[in-house]
Amino acid sequence: MITTVTLNAAIDKTYFLPTFPLGKVSRVQRYRAAPGGKGINVAKVVAQLGVPVTATGFVGGFNGEMIKQLLDRMGIGHDFVSVQGESRVCLNILDEENGISTELLEPGPTVDPQALAQMEEKIREHAAKSRIVCFSGSLPAGVPKDFYVKLVSIAKEAGAYVILDASGDALRFGLEAGPDMIKPNEEEVEGLLGIRVQDEAALQKAVETLLQKYGMDRISVSLGGAGSMVASQAGTFRVETPKVDVVNTVGCGDSYVAGMAVSLATGLSLEEGLALASAAGTSNAMTDEAGLIEPEEVERLRGQVRITAL
Template sequence: MSATPRVLTVTPNPALDLTVHAGGWQRGAVNAAQGAQQDAGGKGVNVAAILADWGVPVAATGLLGRDNAAPFETLFREKGVTDEFVRVPGATRVGLKLVDPTLGDTTDLNLPGLTVSARALAHLQATLRSQPAGVGAVALCGSLPPGVHAGFYAEEVARLRGQGRFVALDTSGEALRAALQAEVLPQLVKPNIHELEAALGRSLTTDAEVLAAARDLIRRGAELVAVSQGERGALLVTAQEALFARPPRVTVQSTVGAGDAMVAGLISAHLDGLSLAGAARRATAFSAGSITRLGAHLPPRAELDALAAQVQVDAAQPLTH
């Protein structure tokens, strides 16, 4: 039995990753494969898994196809994540990754996902709106499936904030653009630099430009804007402070989900009332630690503490007017 959730993550468009290892496979031929693995994926699923690893009681919702829900259910059971996914007819989208270890390359084939019915969407909205008061934070994560309008997150942010919840948003494209243009912004926004540029419709070529863009979102009602920049680190901005957090060098297994781990770290830092510098260290340690593992898993606490101590946190360059 999982503890009463304090955080809800929302993944409207999860994915099931099917990785097939086939050394030397050839197009158009009959090939032998050495093995295959199914991994439940999707940004909010990853955020929930990482929070659960850290010991935060968490629930996950979104839309899940009934036909291939088993790997998700297994993950939730193993991590102790409360499963509040709405089941819908059909299969969750599958991403096939054909890995050739001899060449060291991967071929991706992404199958189409579910098209969401009005009924399923209403069910998801009802789930979001009927959360108990103990759920202090809600993370809206990832892309929106066909059938869900681009303003979905923007609307839910306003409603959830109206209920007094702390809302984190990690999305891209039109969904991010709509949410950033809305009247009510989420308290936490974590775009990567490319997502932020796309949402704002302009390139951000200097640190000063990134800082100015983040400060603009703060002026418009966000409380913490974290602009992640891959290996370089992340810029974290609040109304009072602006910091740059540089990760230590780590041995990378897979950088997939680095940003999701950062979101989980920032949410846990919020729950613990950490300072911005403390949040920067924790979130960067979560990211750097998670990429040393395949899948959304945190390393043991001692390893995370060691990583956090190695994160380089500096004041971001002040704006020159």
């Protein structure tokens, strides 16, 4: 079992527009609405890869009900903590002619102390039944900056392998609890070390430094269409993913995390896991919804991922 945690769940809305002129009226002919927020995207991809998953986190209001109903329709198990207020809408406006994506992310509900305590309990309960727990995304108002420290510690004490995909203070604090894996982008690596990364050699040095400093199992730095660089206890690898026709890249990082979680839960080797994670991220880029992949496409792409030991 894999558990995903989304403290700021969302309805992900995508508007597909031929162009997106600012200051003009645009009538939307085609759109999609899906349950989202990073951890929920991870859960959707894990389920599409055929591994049992439970999604937890905070949800609120009508949007919260919609998130749960949409997950039910997808056959994805969930066990959320309900909060006052409304779960957010995250809007992605895709200007298809220019290939530009503009994201507008609402703040989400304010979480009260009682709900925080309930969440700690939920993590204790689900981590005890899970091989992998993935914590993903931003913290809504009312959630202390160091909440991931508590949750990661609880999940680790219960014996789960912990993946943390967060940014800013949430990541910085969360690292103190010793997650097994993180998936920062280059900017987040720079922020964590207070340096500028000029080239791949500098990036390699930076991720190896982070790996040793926090005693992690692996760090994947995702590089969009350029793939990823992964430092692990077994060495550092440059992972190149196939070039494809891109439709929508929102959720690629979550799909990558899902592939990694599935590989760990099913006992794949590190190299096999890197290929699966990259293929899942790339397959997501070819679909129009965050957290949507094509399992057959993933199978095809897996064989085309190039992994080089550095």
